[in-house]
Amino acid sequence: xxxxxxxxxxxxxxxxxxxxxxxxxxxxxxxxxxxxxxxxxxxxxxxxxxxxxxxxxxxxxxxxxxxxxxxxxxxxxxxxxxxxxxxxxxxxxxxxxxxxxxxxxxxxxxxxxxxxxxxxxxxxxxxxxxxxxxxxxxxxxxxxxxxxxxxxxxxxxxxxxxxxxxxxxxxxxxxxxxxxxxxxxxxxxxxxxxxxxxxxxxxxxxxxxxxxxxxxxxxxxxxxxxxxxxxxxxxxxxxxxxxxxxxxxxxxxxxxxxxxxxxxxx
Numbered sequence: 001x002x003x004x005x006x007x008x009x010x011x012x013x014x015x016x017x018x019x020x021x022x023x024x025x026x027x028x029x030x031x032x033x034x035x036x037x038x039x040x041x042x043x044x045x046x047x048x049x050x051x052x053x054x055x056x057x058x059x060x061x062x063x064x065x066x067x068x069x070x071x072x073x074x075x076x077x078x079x080x081x082x083x084x085x086x087x088x089x090x091x092x093x094x095x096x097x098x099x100x101x102x103x104x105x106x107x108x109x110x111x112x113x114x115x116x117x118x119x120x121x122x123x124x125x126x127x128x129x130x131x132x133x134x135x136x137x138x139x140x141x142x143x144x145x146x147x148x149x150x151x152x153x154x155x156x157x158x159x160x161x162x163x164x165x166x167x168x169x170x171x172x173x174x175x176x177x178x179x180x181x182x183x184x185x186x187x188x189x190x191x192x193x194x195x196x197x198x199x200x201x202x203x204x205x206x207x208x209x210x211x212x213x214x215x216x217x218x219x220x221x222x223x224x225x226x227x228x229x230x231x232x233x234x235x236x237x238x239x240x241x242x243x244x245x246x247x248x249x250x251x252x253x254x255x256x257x258x259x260x261x262x263x264x265x266x
Contacts, residue, residue: 001235002137004212006129007244009136013252014058020259021059031262032061033087033113033255034079038069038094048091054251060258069095072103080108087113087258110264113257115158122257127159129249130191130212139189139210139238141168147187148172149180149200149226155193155214175199192226199226202234211239214246 024031033055037048048064055062063085067075072090079085088111090104104116115124134141146163150156151172163170173183175194181204184190188206192199193214205211215226231239240246 001232002238004133004137004139004210004238004240004245006133006240006246006249009132010248010252013132013249013256014054017252017255017259018058024259024262025059029262030061030084031059031087031258032063032085033089033258034063034065034085035089035091036065036067036072036075036079037091038067038072039091040066044091044093050251051089051254054255055258058255060255069099069103073106076103076106080106080111085111086262087111089114089254090116092116111261113254113261115257116153122260123162123253124154124158125250125253125257126155126193126214126246127162128253128256129246130155130159130214131162132249132253133212133240133246134189134210137238141166141189144169144188145186146170146189146191147183149175149184149190149192150194150215152193152195159191159193180204194226196226198228200231201228202230205231205234205237208236209238211237212246213240216247 021031035048035051037044052062065075079088088107090107092100094100094103105118107117109117109119109121112120113122115122146168148156148160148170151160151174156172160170160172175196177183184200184204185206187209189210190205191212191214195215213225213227225242
C-alpha cells in the first residue's frame with residue numbers, strides 16, 4: 001500500500017508560504033485573516049485553534065471574533081471595509097444554519113478566502129488540497145475514470161467543476177445511490193466526501209485504485225473518514241492515511257488564498 005501523506009507535503013508548502021509572507025512584510029504588507037465563530041463547539045474550536053497556530057507559524061495574524069449570530073452582518077460590514085484585513089472566514093456551521101447562504105454572501109469577494117460566496121475569486125480549500133495531494137504524489141489523472149462520491153458545497157460540487165474544466169473523465173454520485181459498488185468497482189480514482197463513516201469497503205474497490213478520503217464524520221466521539229478501516233489491509237491501493245491526508249493540506253490551501261488576497265492577485 002502506498003500512502004498519500006498530506007502532512008509531509010504540507011510541511012514543504014508551509015516553508016514556501018513563510019517565505020511569501022516575509023516578502024510581503026518586506027513590502028510593508030502584513031497579511032491578516034479574520035475568523036468569525038458564532039458557535040462554541042469542541043470540534044469547531046479545534047479547527048480554529050489549528051488555523052491560528054498555522055497562521056502564527058508562517059507569520060500571518062489570525063484575528064478571532066465570537067459575536068452573536070445577529071451581530072455578524074454588522075461585523076462583516078466593518079471587516080469588509082478594513083484594509084488591514086485581507087481574508088475573512090465565517091466558521092461553519094452557524095447556530096442557525098438557515099442563514100448560512102445569506103451570511104457567507106456578505107463577505108466581500110476579494111476577502112472570501114473560503115470561496116463560499118456566490119462569486120468566489122479563489123479556489124475552495126479542500127478541492128485545492130485534494131489536487132495538491134494527487135499532483136504531489138504524481139498521480140496521473142488523464143485517461144483515468146475519476147469517481148466523486150458526494151456533491152456537497154465545500155468539496156464535491158467545486159471539485160467536479162475544476163476537474164471537468166480540465167477535461168478529465170469525472171462521474172459524480174451521491175452516497176445514497178443504489179448499489180454503490182457498481183460505480184466504485186469501475187473507478188481508477190475514487191474521491192469520497194460524504195461525511196458518513198464507512199461508506200467504502202475493501203471489496204468495493206478496483207485492484208490498484210487510488211482512494212482519497214476527504215470525508216469527516218464523528219463516531220463514538222472520534223473523528224473518522226468515509227473509509228472502512230478494513231480498506232487499509234489491502235496492499236495494492238494508493239490511499240490517504242486515516243489521519244494526515246487531505247486535512248493538513250486544506251489548512252495550507254486556505255492560507256494560500258490569504259496570501260493571494262494580500263498580494264491582490266485574482
